[in-house]
């Protein structure tokens with residue numbers, strides 16, 4: 404009799420634990436700094452939806468957009484501490500972590516277009532770069548596109564001399580710092596969430612970003628001139644806390660990998676469109692004069708910025724750089 408009571412008790416415990424399990428999915432906090440209606444914002448939502456579907460609710464991805472949880476620097480620390488499980492920081496933000504090679508992506512004019520960039524991000528070089536995160540307790544899962552950056556300010560930016568003496572907000576990348584110095588201008592590292600106000604109050608004179616970021620942060624309201632320079636690339640590494648990821652049940656990890664694969668295809672499909680429609684919206688707003696540099700002006704910019712490659716070769720690693728040059732041709 405005693406045995407059957409025990410059996411009953413454990414059966415009860417078991418039946419209790421089942422719904423309890425079903426009610427407590429694994430929660431993945433995915434924090435990012437941009438608006439929801441951007442390539443990254445939309446891709447994060449897409450991933451959250453597919454992760455829920457593919458794991459049949461066993462995983463719940465909570466997306467925190469627009470720096471609502473953490474700003475640039477804090478989110479990296481939060482990931483390492485396990486306070487959040489996923490991020491997609493720009494490739495320009497890994498320097499402070501001690502992984503400098505990603506700053507190769509910041510080199511001016513290193514990629515002519517998305518096709519060239521994809522040769523790196525979708526090939527062995529991209530994979531080797533992600534692997535460099537592992538000693539930091541971070542696992543690199545994928546690259547997501549945003550697009551090519553343009554410069555803005557309150558005065559026209561046509562020729563290199565127009566940049567002289569101006570203060571430009573940049574992301575935390577030494578390559579970007581050198582880029583701004585090459586223009587005779589002053590770099591100012593600042594969290595993304597602070598840029599609008601810094602532009603509005605004149606703490607900085609100008610900035611650089613793909614148009615989707617420029618528009619969704621309303622920078623067009625506080626910048627009179629946007630020059631379509633397309634001088635450099637901005638994209639993301641989707642990353643996770645390695646211990647967390649490795650500790651997931653294998654089937655769930657597989658389903659998440661599938662969800663991420665789909666989200667990556669989606670991100671890279673919409674990136675150009677998002678930037679195109681943002682540019683259209685900036686034009687329509689009538690608040691910023693949009694300027695397309697002539698071929699000659701673009702060449703002048705390229706020439707002034709070319710020395711950044713040699714100056715920064717040691718920082719990003721000569722080997723990494725050669726590998727990138729090799730695949731992009």
Ligand code: LMR
Pocket residue numbers: 436437443492493549574594595612616
């Ligand atoms: C920036 O700080 O300008 C960008 O990295 C923001 C982003 O995540 O696209």
